[in-house]
Amino acid sequence: MSETVRRRGRVGYLLLLPALLWLGVFFVIPFYSLMATSLYDPGGSDFRGYRMAWAWGNYSEVVHAYWPELVRSLVYGAVATLLCLVLGYVLAYAIAFKAGRWKNLMLVLVVAPFFTSFLIRTLSWKLILADDGFVVNTLQAAHLLGADGRLLATPVAVIAGLTYNFLPYMVLPLYASLDKIDHLLIEASGDLYANPFVGFFKVTWPLSLPGVVSGTLLTFIPAAGDFINVKLLGSPNQRMIGNVIESQFTDANNYPAAAALSVVLMAIIVAIVLVYVRRAGTEELL
Amino acid sequence: MSQVADTVEATAETGEEFDGLRLRGVTKDFATFTAVDDLDLDVPRGSFFALLGPSGCGKTTTLRMVAGLETPTSGTITLAGQDITHDRPYRRPVNTVFQSYALFPHLDVFENVAFGLRRRRQRDVKGPVNEMLELVELTSQARKKPAQLSGGQQQRVALARALINKPEVLLLDEPLGALDLKLRRAMQLELKRIQTEVGLTFVHVTHDQEEAMTMADTVAVMNKGVIEQLGAPDQLYENPESTFVANFLGQSNLIEGRVRSRAADVVTVDMHGIDVSVPAARAHADGELGWVGIRPEKVLIGDEGEALDAPGNTIPGGVVTDVSFYGVSTQYLVRMPWGQELQVFEQNTGRRRLFRHGDRVELSWRPEYAFLLDHHQDASAGAQQGAEE
Secondary structure, eight states, X not given: OHHHHHHHHHHHHHHHHHHHHHHIIIIIHHXXXXXXXXXXXXXXXTXXXXXXXXXXXXXXXXXXXXXXXXXXXXXXXXXXXXXXXXXXXXXXXXXXXXXXXXXXXXXXXXXGGGGSOHHHHHHHHHHHTOXXXXXXXXXXXXXXXXXXXXXXXXXXXXXXXXXXXXXXXXXXXXXXXXXXXXXXXXXXHHHTTOOHHXXXXXXXXXXXXXXXXXXXXXXXXXXXXXXXXXXXXXXXXXXXXXXXXXXXXXXXXXXXXXXXXXHHHHHHHHHHHHHHHHHHTOGGGO | OHHHHHHHHHHHHHTTSOOSEEEEEEEEEOSSOEEEEEEEEEEOTTOXXXXXXXXXXXXHHHHHHHHTSSOOSEEEEEETTEEOTTOOGGGSSEEEEOTTOOOOTTSOHHHHHHHHHHHTTOSOOHHHHHHHHHHTTOGGGXXXXXXXXXXXXXXXXXXXXXXXXXXXXXXXXXXXXXXOXXXXXXXXXXXXXXXXXHOOEEEEEESOHHHHXXXXXXXXXXXXXXXXXXXXXXXXXXXXXXXXXXXXXXXXXXXXXXXXXXXXXXXXXXXXXXXXXXXXXXXXXXXXXXXXXXXXXXXXXXXXXXXXXXXXXXXXXXXXXXXXXXXXEEEEXXXXXXXXXXXXXXXXXXXXXXXXXXXXXXXXXXXXXXXXEETTSOTTTTHHHHHHO
């Protein structure tokens, strides 16, 4: 009998192997490499090579130098996520409860932008928000924007771009959550004296929380680390941490600084996610 | 609560006015069919009323219109004299126990039961909820989520959640359908007990004729969007007015006959050459032809020429073609001279002998048990649907 138990144990490990391999190749090794790079001697270069120096000072240096970009990334990411949530919830709600036979078509339309490159789509926003474009002209005519006011190279453009680009990542999990809600529960809340407004906040919203949590995470995490939207729609004044990391890697060739910033960003996001998920009471997601 | 008391006083002052639930000319058309067709219905206050019918007969649609979850195409619904036809569901003093319970999965038992009170901003919630949980014997489960409860417990939560609001009318949509037979029987008694205790009006929708008959004071048999017959369970069973009711509620032998004479109190029918009589009050057919109906347990079976305790209607020439022994009773199929097989149930009292396959017998019944139905109706209407349940 102990023989079969042992064999079963071995089979268990064998079945775990693909997952462990996957984790090893795609997470542990890159993460190790990133951590190691972040501790290299900052004096190294492509030309002279890098040396492991346990240079913890890299961290304090980058945080000291780039904390405004870090904070800005988190703020832009949070605002874009909030906008995505509001827009995405309305859309997902409409698809789940009101679309009827148009449901599948609407879902396809949500995903349709993915058929065009991310860069092309962001570039077309550059045209839409251009200084002599329709949107700016209209806003100027309505005196919502000064005569020399602009949208490009402002936080508005960057956040709009982030919101636009990550909206589908919000809509899909929200839809999945809302679509699962038994319509009878909403009828039951009406039967129990809840008007539609109260019924929404007491029944629909709490039951859609898993979708809200996964949607906001799927939006916030990439949005906070994004650099394309600032590059195409913003200016150096809107620099986010992704832009700093990118330029440290590609322009300054300062690999240790770039790696240290990446680790800091990762640590901050993990901390935020942990607190957030615990507060939302949906630990089963983790 | 005060709302209920107010309306009671109000109707007491106006005197004669009907203070129960009243439907007048209610019709509900869906795109392809009419679910409820010009329905009139009075449910007296405080009664246990059952809407009984096969699936698709319109009983659930009727219930949903009373709850406000569907809007009638035409007609009016009044409750204690007030027109509620177009009131939003959350404005009606009506609560529903849904077939699938529809308990809120994110709230625990206590909060599910408290939901209606909290929506109406009642100040004291804890007391009534605990009282209600006690009534349905779920006090120890108060902090559990619905998914952690058994089917019977979920059913009781659904009941408590609706009852606690003391609605003018409590609607029950096949509330016991998802339970197994034993639990269903127990819950039937429980529901009946609770209804008697709280004295509210219950409207119970079911396709289970036994459930309707054991629980309700008044049963309305529905078929194809209209009410076939309405009355006390024993009245419906003993004196059905249509073939559908005769077959859907229990079983009936329906034998073709030609009316020979109609007197003030008795109708004489020629049933394949044998004259039988039916009390005039139980004759529900005007034409020349009709269906003579008799319940299987009202038919006596005996040897040919045996003097049976049933003067009046005796039909000789039967042959036993099937015997099913159930212990408490025996069910015979007897082929009559005109080829039809009639059912006979006999209690196994021990005083009568068992007949065997092939025995020649004669059947008889007391005239006062027979009924006469319209020949235009399908003699098998409702039989299949009734037998399925």
